[in-house]
Amino acid sequence: MLKQVRSEGIGVSTAFALPMLVARDQGFFADEGLDVTFHDNRQAQRLPDTIVDPALVDSIRTHVPFEEGDVNIYRACEWGQIRRARDSRRGGKIIGKRSSVAVMAIVSAPGSKYTYPQTLRNAPISVSFHNGNHYATLQMLEGFMARDEINVVGQHHTFGLEAVRRGDVAAIALTEPWLTVAEKQGFQKVIETHYAGSEIAGPELDADTYAAMRRAEIRAVDLINADKKRFLPYLIAALPEGVRETVTPDDFWLPRLRFVEPEPYTRDEFERAYAWIRSWDLIGPGTDFADIVDNRFLPESVAA
Template identity: 65%
Template structure:
């Protein structure tokens, strides 16, 4: 019997879903008895103008199909997934770490005076609230600026990009393939980082199926790392149509694209991320690892048992 798994993967999230897309292309899911259906994410709350207060933005706004039961599993940044697991009306659970180690960069317009982190003190930084670029922007800048000097403003990615071009924002936080596009168009990179992500799934999602997905993804990760350029068309195609033809696989700096095998999400990792979010007022108190992380096989306890057995 073939089991169908519905997941986000086309559109803006292609860079984070690349191992899923490649595993499907190469038939690895089919060999596990799994059929994957890729669903485009959809926002219920659409920002029509910049927003200065992240509390006015719904943490789940880009992942409505999951909350409606149309998606079984999806991936995003570690911090955002902790927040969404806590906010989920469906009872989402963290099943493990995603295989995409995301890159995020703060990019300023060509020739602008924003050339290193300290120049951003008090200046508007275009981010997408409750997504990786929001949290990563803060983490990149807190070593250079005081908390009150970091002025994050919520935009959709393309609107933030345009705001920087128009001089309405100092920098925009971008992932790939937007970084490659921005560099091709002469933007300046102010600072860059990599960060982890998590997979969220429905509370009743079969963990054996999830482990089967991870076996397929692990194989795809090996293929991607052996020849990254062969799969960059997924990223290029995820850009808005207005940028069609702007970049090619040859334009990418391949070391930015990092893919690893899926791993369990540990209690220590959760506590560090959650503590940081609390310190910045990005999540309410009261969430616990035991409440938000699925306790099935392949999680931290199972990994520790395997390590003990190997010793």
């Protein structure tokens, strides 16, 4: 009998879980004795139209199925995972870095005056608080303006694009496949970056199971990197009805999609990221690496 594992991966997080979805469909998990299924979290992504204070937003909100025990593992941005591991009510810990190197870009409306980072000084920018687009926006812009000139507001991408088009906000931060959707519609890119993420798992996901998952995932990463265009239908299918029909695989810029072999999450990486989050008052004091990180798989070179 195959060992059962339940993962997030359908919806906004599809781009981050693509190697796992491919590993499932190519039989790589089955080869390792695993049956990995995926939770559809598209409905869980909805937010009120506008929120201006991140303190009013629950860092766990889109990952409630994990906290309720319906999901064993999920992946998101490095910064948000530190916050969520700290806030986890069921002992979720960071167990390693994810294989997806995410892209994030800030885009403004077609013909907008917001054409380069400094033009966004004090202008409202739509993000999803405590997620990668929130943190990446702060990181991208703090090199161009004072921190108190960065004005982020929380909205969901489905509604945020229209808010940008109407002029309710100046710009929005997007990852794939929403970035391709926006560019297809003529939105202009202001600034773009890539960033790392990590995986959080419950205490029930043992080291041997995670090592098996990792082996299958690496096979999938190699397959994806050999022909990225082949796997773009996964990302398109994750878009809402009425949006997915507007883009095709030919619309994507393939170098944006980057997948690497997952690695352990180091103390140095944690300390740097945690200090930065603290500097923005987006997490409280008193969190130690050992409190929230449990690398379930350590290569011999690291373990030694």
